[in-house]
Amino acid sequence: MRKKLELLFPAGNLEKLKYAIAYGADAVYAGVPMFSLRARENQFNWKTLAEGVEYCHSRGKEIYFTANIYAHNMKIAPFMKAFEKMEALKPDAYIMSDPGLIHLVRQKFPNAEIHLSVQANNTNWAQIQFWKELGISRVILSRELSLREIKEIHEKVPDIELEIFVHGAICMAYSGRCLLSNYFSHRDPNQGTCSHSCRWEYKVFKKDASPDELYDSTGRPEDYEELTGEFYLEERERQGELLPIDEDEYGTYIMNSRDSCLLAYLKEIADAGVISFKIEGRSKTFNYIAGVGRAYRPALDAVEKGEEYDMETLSEEVFAISNRGYTPGFLVGNPGEKAIYFEKNLDYHEEDPVGIVQGYDAKNKMARIMVKNRIDQGDELVLLSPSQRVNFKLDTIIADPILLEDPKSTDASFDTCPPNGESRQSGHGGHIDLWINVPEVPDEYAIIRKKRNLNV
Missing domain, CATH: 2.40.30.10 (Translation factors)
Structure with missing residues (x-):
């Protein structure tokens, strides 16, 4: 018998956790101090994590602790010490990615339930089989997979739970495998401190630009002169594959991914074998939680019952909240340039x-x-x-x-x-x-x- 479909919400702090439960979450994921990939935004401490566990369990909901850094040597010992604290709080599972840390946890805490983070870049059934044999109970699949690939993974490895992100921001690289933040601001995405350099403003200049032309790229010059003509990027080994590039007075955006929205594909995702439908956004607002919950909760309930849902009405909820324009990503094919919001690093919302x-x-x-x-x-x-x-x-x-x-x-x-x-x-x-x-x-x-x- 298929496990009940789960709507999994982010919880950036205790108050957001409560809003997530109120707006329809079956489970939430919360970052632990120092060891999650939203370390800079994480507002939980050990006391509020304990309160969060009690709040969820008293309402029949589950809570997963996110501890998905890729650790350097110096963090291994403190991580294992912190894990003793985590275990004492009795979460329902841990979201992890580092194979070494997973190995150590499995040795010392064999009963701990571990979900493999999307940071592990889980893209094929052989990987899933490997992790299952190491005791992983659930795998969060990479965002780069298609429905067909997800279905094949489930068919090849049917006795492991699958989870995917269905809504929220998308990394322009494989999750966490981008060095832009490290290069520009010495903040490591895999240590939970990504500065989101892919969404910064950049300007295009012609070769040998004069000093007068190199004005402050973060300004909004009133005398901005609009570029005329069309501009493209071409990679040397891919001649003829032209990538459009444009700029306005706000700057140039060539890596600024649109947001993911799979609201229209929930039935197909469930039929492919996914049981957990995850919302991105531990740093997002109460308003975001409310809008996403009002859309995905009734939609997933309808899928569970084998009923249709009113996509047009529910989509109004997700368009009312801040977004960079939506894309289904790779779920139904390579989105190409439609995955990138070239215009500006702002958002649409109603x-x-x-x-x-x-x-x-x-x-x-x-x-x-x-x-x-x-x-x-x-x-x-x-x-x-x-x-x-x-x-x-x-x-x-x-x-x-x-x-x-x-x-x-x-x-x-x-x-x-x-x-x-x-x-x-x-x-x-x-x-x-x-x-x-x-x-x-x-x-x-x-x-x-x-x-x-x-x-x-």
Whole structure:
């Protein structure tokens, strides 16, 4: 009997873990201090990891610890010491990639369940068979595989769990096998400190450019002169295979991959033998978690039941959140230039996150929100929760006098809008919580978005 399909969410910190569970995660993956590939962004410590384990297990969810660095000699001993702490917390599995560390863990902790990280670049069935015989229970397949290849792997090695990334950012190299970050900023992707140099702005200059032409590439020059004509890259041994290259006043982007989105292919992926559908993004926001969850949870539920899902409606959820344009990657063939977003290192999205609901005054239909981005009277807003999408107009903004006096005060109410509050025309992120009109009682873990004017 096939194992239940799993929707696996990132958890960058304890609060994001809770949002992931609320928006439909069956399991989450969380980085351990020092030894995961998001070491610089990881906000977990041992205390909050323990709380995360308890939170997941008390709700019938699973949690996997990500410990997928490729270690240098100096990190082997501290890793093994840290693993004793990990074991004491009793996660459901560990995501690892370093063969040496896996070997040591299997020797000392033979009952530890290990999932092989995508960082191990798992591209063929022989690799999967090799790892299975070493005791690996699940393999996270490389993003570079096609559906046909995934299906063959499952057919050749049917008694091991398969997991793939179905949504999120894509590395322009095989995962973690890029030295750009090392070269430019001395930050090693395989030590969890990638600086994402592939997404930086670069400028194209003609040979022997004058000093005047070499202006600051991070600026936005008002006198920028648009390049005329078309430009291409050609590799010496691949004559005739031209790669388009372009620049605007923002720079040049030749390695800036689009984001992966496999929402339309969940049934085919499940039929190929995959049981875990993974979302990328431990450093992403609450808004990202909400949007992805509202799309993939109902879609995967429909696949589990053998039903169709409304792709057009659900795709609105993923296009509402920040993205660089979407691609199915290699799943259905080589995407070629469609995998790269050449225009600029910005994102498409239809709604901006502006607040997180902190409390609600049902009598006055006012919500206390933690303001994340600017709001103004007259804005078209959206109340979003795991079960709600409510459009409304922002008419009222009230500031609590207690918070104006002391933004960190614990005396300010969460369920009563202050009758003596200060009326405002606008609000800004990073200052104080504000009260705004919200027509319905928000569910727990609700957020507020603002509709963007895409015509500007």
